[in-house]
Amino acid sequence: MDKMTGSAMGEDTIGAIQEGIRNIAAEMLEAGEVHVFIGYEEGTLPLRTTPAFLTRPEDAVRLVWGPSCENNLAVYLPKFKGTVGVIVKGCDVRTLVNLILENQISRDKVKIVGVPCRGIIDRDRVGKALGIDRIIKKAKATEHNLMLEGDGFDVKLEFQDVLAPSCEVCRYPVPVLCDVLIGDESMARDRKDPEAGYLEVEQFAKLRPDERFSYFAQQIEGCIQCYACRQACPLCYCPECFVDRQSPKWISRWRGLSDKILFHLGRVLHVAGRCVDCGACRRACPAGVDLRLLTKNMEKVVKESFQYESGLDIGGLPLLATYEREDPDDFIL
Amino acid sequence: MLDRDTHIEAFSTMSSPQAVTPVQSCADLPDKDCVVLRAEAPENREPKIVAFLCNWCSYAGADLAGTGRIQYPANVRVIRVPCSGRVDPLMILRCLQRGADGVLVSGCHPGDCHYIAGNYLARRKFVLLDELLDFFGIEKGRVHFSWVSAAEGEKFADVVKQVTETVKALGKPTKLVR
Structure with missing residues (x-):
């Protein structure tokens, strides 16, 4: 290499x-x-x-x-x-x-x-590295760098700094x-250890529940319920999504935090054990809602509880279509 | 000002002995707000717990507790479901969203499912929901799961007592409520 x-x-x-x-x-x-x-x-x-x-x-x-x-x-x-x-x-x-x-x-x-x-590359990170109000006219990528040209600037960015999370x-x-x-x-890139991906999640889990909730509430508050994340997700293929159902009507026309939370928690649960962290939902979001921590945590839970990793094998059954007698049940009264 | 539930709660508290001692001074409040204050006071507040009970085991277990005259807190509102596997995690979230203080899902013991594997499949979903809510910052103890067979009236009463105590200690839910 x-x-x-x-x-x-x-x-x-x-x-x-x-x-x-x-x-x-x-x-x-x-x-x-x-x-x-x-x-x-x-x-x-x-x-x-x-x-x-x-x-x-x-x-x-x-x-x-x-x-x-x-x-x-x-x-x-x-x-x-x-x-x-x-x-x-x-x-x-x-x-x-x-x-x-x-x-x-x-x-x-x-x-x-x-x-x-x-x-x-993550365009948000490129934007941050460049500063605001800089319109890129020409871009060129090489192995390690990203060359950007525009009116009055000619910048060479390190590819590592603008890589998608x-x-x-x-x-x-x-x-x-x-x-x-x-x-x-x-x-290809070097393979990273699975633990590397969970560091962020583990750090976040150390916060108090209230702090965690307020972080997510803040993110979700910005959601405009356009459902672009759902459209961009290859795993959201249901002909009728639960948010579009009239009966039961899970999500009302009322645009409040509670309904938005229900949508996002519902979505995370629906892609649990299936999500592969491709980042399509995050990129599709026009409001910059980032719930990657939630899906990444689900991935970690699935791996630790069921020793299952999504999308590696076309044989077998999906995670929630099967079970093991030895599945964790210490939380059950 | 007052929604229907608070009204009902207010009136039910008026006739109960607990409402006699007001916990907060409400001298300069109108009467009806005063009642609400008492009803909303942490020690007077009776939590509402939605219980999804499997038709074949836990529902019969609850029935047995009833016929056996075993006392358990009247905070649970039972919804009968064909199987614990029928319970969609969204239903649980919806309960919390519409103001339930807690949710209990109870089904057959592993191996006893009427539909062979409904409770095993449910268990996987519950692991995910449990971890998701915890990570999201919802208090642990709002949502409970249990296995109660048709012969375990005593256990059902114990589970309800335990759940009610835990949920009561958490106080009024605020995070998911609409």
Whole structure:
């Protein structure tokens, strides 16, 4: 891996992956292996990419790869009837595994193109590093740096400083399941220990209950109930979400903290044992609500109580569809 | 000013002996507010506990406690469910949201489920809910789970006593209430 770390080489790594993606997409579409190929194309703004749905091989040149390819493309899969080719990062593929496990898509209807992931950038962190009112006109990413240009500034940021929080503690940067892996495993980030991801949660758990509640209440207060988090989440595929139900009406038209809390707790419970910390909900939120601590804590609880880790295996049963006689029950009277 | 529940609570306290000693000076308050103050005073406040009881075990256990004339606090409001596995964690949250002081979910002992594995599946959900509420900062002790069989009238009474005491000690809920 050290051999690859020169900045010129780094640029090449990203370029090589992009080239690989374009080739494989064109190949698959040409051969008629897939009806649609889902990847990323250049967005309308710097540091933005947008999902691309390709049906013709000649369109493959539109596809791009880089640290701003943030969307979890697995979210679109249950919507397609034919065979679909899709680009996945390490976290995305784990949601895809869950979709297969829960019979939302069938394994033979999806061609998984895995990408060894170096992490994606968090635009909030970029904004913070740059300061306010700086409009980025041009952005370029290399292995270790992010070059940003705009009116009157030309900044070189360390990639490490603007990495998304989920990526910082990523345990599976290399897709656990794929038909084709672009490049090789050495191009991915180093695997982090599971404990590293739980440090933040453990620190937070040391606060008094009131302090914890007021932190979450503050976050949730900002929620405008647009449900963008639900839309962005690949695991929120219910045809009728509990928040949309008329009977029972879980969430009323009244926009108060209590109802917002019910929504967010309900959502965390619904993705418990399934969430893979891909960060799609957090990125989708227009109000900046960050409840990553809640989902991360659930992941920790699930791991400690049931020795289960979500999205690693397409065999077996989902966490809550099965049980063990020895499950913890010391809390039961 | 006063919602329906507070009214009912106020009137029920008026006729109970506990209401005789006011805990706070309410000399310059109108009569009805004074009653509410007494009803809301921590030591006079009787918690409301919603109990989801499984039809096959705990509900029958509660029934046995009744026919056996075993005394237990009248704070529980029983909702009969076909199985503890029927209890969606959202129902528990909804109870807390609508002002219940506590929630008790009771089902069959492991291995005794009428539907073979309903209580085992429920147990997994309850582990998650329990940990989630704790981490979220909701007081431990608002939500309780128990296994009570149809033959355990005595245990049901004990569980209700224990739950009522714990919930009473926590005082009035504020965090999730609408």
